[in-house]
Amino acid sequence: HPSTRFPTGRIGVAAVTAGPGVTNTVTAIKNAQMAESPVLLIGGAAASLQKGRGALQDIDQLSLFKTLCKACVSVRTVRDIVPTLRKAIATAQSATPGPVFVEFPIDVLYPFHVVEKEIGGTKSARGLRGKAVQW
Secondary structure, eight states: OGGGOOOOSOOEEEEEOTTHHHHTTHHHHHHHHHTTOOEEEEEEEOOGGGTTTTOTTOOOHHHHHTTTSSEEEEOOSGGGHHHHHHHHHHHHHSSSOOEEEEEEEHHHHSOHHHHHHHHTOOTTOOHHHHHHHHO
16 A cells, blocks of 8 residues: 555666576566565666677566566667666656666677677678678
């Protein structure tokens, strides 16, 4: 019942690595859902260019949390980081509080040269993927 809650205006936040880091939070997120606790789960993810191509730790994390969270989103660009986080926090705290999941692909978080090294791109890469990595 809403009158028995003690809203603090605060939200719990957890930041975890992609793959096993994210999957290891399933029980905690389910508990947050059941307790109606506002929680922001931030998870890493494989580079956008590698989605669905068998990259290390590339699992469909959004589908995993679809039934546990009020919202599940993946940040696509650097300029979307702040608005996405603001909306996720508002969602977690609104109406019946609960957890939200925001996924950050590695190529949104790190400079190009770091991502290029991580996913194995080279200056002489060929084909569509090579051109995308070079870009």
